[in-house]
Amino acid sequence: MNALQIFLPCAAGVEGFLADEAHRATGLAGNDLLTGRGGVLLRASWRDALLLNLHSRLAQRVLVQLALRPYRSENDLYELASSVAWEIWFTPRQSFKVEVTAQHSPLKSLNFAALRVKDAVADRFRAKSGVRPDVNTQWPDVRIHLHLTTDEATVYIDTSGEPLFKRGWREDKGDAPLKETLAAAMIAASGWDPHGEDPVPLYDPCCGSGTVVIEAAQIACRIAPGLRRRFAFEKLLPYQAHVWNAIKNEATSAIQASPVSIFGSDVSHRMVDFAQRNAERAGVAQAVQLRGGDALQRMPPCDSPGLMLLNPPYGERIAAAGTAGQNASERATLRAQGAAQGRETAHTDDGGEFFSQLAAHWKKHYTGWSAWMLTPDLKLPGKMRLKESRRVPLWNGPIECRLFRFDLVRGSARARPQGSAAEPSDGGT
Ligand SMILES: C[S@@+](CC[C@H](N)C(=O)[O-])C[C@H]1O[C@@H](n2cnc3c(N)ncnc32)[C@H](O)[C@@H]1O
Incomplete structure (x- = not known):
């Protein structure tokens, strides 16, 4: 069942390549795979979320969208985050952190926005179980993302943890390593x-x-980029070790x-x-x-x-x-x-x-x-x-x-006349 809304953020210009990659990893297409600005939106399963974490070279992370609503104030964000059934994702014994990104948000303080979402999550757990989970800003078990536009707020739970460009193999960096x-x-x-x-x-x-x-x-x-690292989903409640191990074993047997x-x-x-x-x-x-x-x-x-x-x-x-x-x-x-x-x-x-x-x-x-x-x-x-x-x-x-x-053709068939400038416009993308 494709019950989850998954968002894969990526760098601008990469969306089309990421959509192709997500299609290859999951088989999803049509309305289940939409290319947007700055990312790709999927209607997908939990298993797809694991596959995408393991196989995506282009996504920055794999986010599960849990709520989306218009907002005008920090109180609207509190209401939005209160409406999410956090108890199906993690327990109050686990620590969490709220990260905020915004494009043209009218709110004065994004820190205060994050604080209201944090309160909503903690208050919901306390109302349900009498226990508030701790916040850990450095090494949280669970990362919650809040994205704000001019008038819409979206709440996500992060299944990746460390951003996906961290493949787990880089220890030696140059002066200007590429991501x-x-x-x-x-x-x-x-x-x-x-x-x-x-x-x-x-x-x-x-x-x-x-x-x-x-x-x-x-x-x-055919070495999957995520084979050498851990993911945040390993600490979330839907995680089942045997499912993840089967996915990794399949990826390992494809290596050639x-x-x-x-x-x-x-x-x-x-x-x-x-x-x-x-x-x-x-x-x-x-x-x-x-x-x-x-x-x-x-x-x-x-x-x-x-x-x-x-x-x-x-x-x-x-x-x-x-x-x-x-x-x-x-x-x-x-x-x-x-x-x-x-x-x-x-x-x-x-x-x-x-x-x-x-x-x-x-x-x-x-x-x-x-x-x-x-x-x-x-x-x-x-x-x-x-x-x-x-x-x-x-x-x-x-x-x-x-x-x-x-x-690089022989002679100068493609050579530019000396001193001429670069083309001013983009093309051929
Ligand atoms: C922008 S960095 C490339 C970074 C690389 N892609 C990475 O991920 O680490 C440019 C590289 O060009 C190298 N370089 C500079 N002059 C060079 C030359 N004449 N011939 C070969 N390499 C050179 C530098 O040592 C540096 O490692």
């Missing part, structure tokens, strides 16, 4: 399918701590060797070590080949053309290193010397040189490959002097990015 959910969104948007008819190799030449290659390798090996090669490299050997250790914890050490090396010098890691997928260095904190980095630091030294002698020298530290050299290297040696690059820099195609064939809007937290696709 696993965003790496998975890049893979989905690129259309890379290791189980398709003609799968191509995947290569991240700026792999950092390995997020893209590890997500790709888990997809290729990767049908394609997956490569990663980074100029920083420290990062390559991190990526290697993360890959081991993620169970994909056999499926990925990781090496050190400057992207401006590395030759293709395999004979047949494939797909490159990367978020390249950007900005000062994660500036390009290697050959281009040396040039940049030499320029910086010269600038400093010039300034000391009262001379001004022109400089561009926007990665322009790195990207034009990268494009030249790729045009020469990576014919037939496609390169998908995630960046907040809308001028990237101009810096690469390449015309993108696709641009997909994606959000890295609050930062609006584009995933650009460049087809």
